[in-house]
């Protein structure tokens with residue numbers, strides 16, 4: 001039993017946010033994606049962007065629907081623009097699997113900005 005990859009889709013937190021069953025601070029919506037503020041922000045701008053469709057991680061999304069993967073990235077870029085961090089720079093993170101620190105098994109981009117970022121990440 002993998003704590004992330006064996007989460008049943010019926011229990012998916014981000015599917016529930018997309019459906020409106022769990023409230024979130026939504027900042028943008030497109031036909032493909034929903035963007036909302038992370039409940040535990042790690043930077044002045046910390047927005048999660050999720051496809052409406054449930055895919056486990058970036059690889060699963062790219063494999064199942066590469067056109068959606070492309071539109072997803074374009075939607076993340078639009079949120080960066082709207083949040084005022086496109087020109088200043090920002091970080092887009094896909095935590096993936098156990099070692100990657102993924103805790104919600106529905107692919108999501110973390111858009112982080114509004115401060116300088118260090119490298120390497122923790």
Ligand code: AMP
Pocket residue numbers: 013024036037038039040041048094095101102103104105
């Ligand atoms: P990850 O660890 O990459 O899977 O990211 C999951 C993110 O979801 C974490 O940064 C959490 O703070 C965030 N999160 C968990 N529950 C909620 C929620 N109800 N609304 C918004 N963000 C959440």
Ligand code: ZN
Pocket residue numbers: 009012013014015016053054055105106
């Ligand atoms: Zn889901």
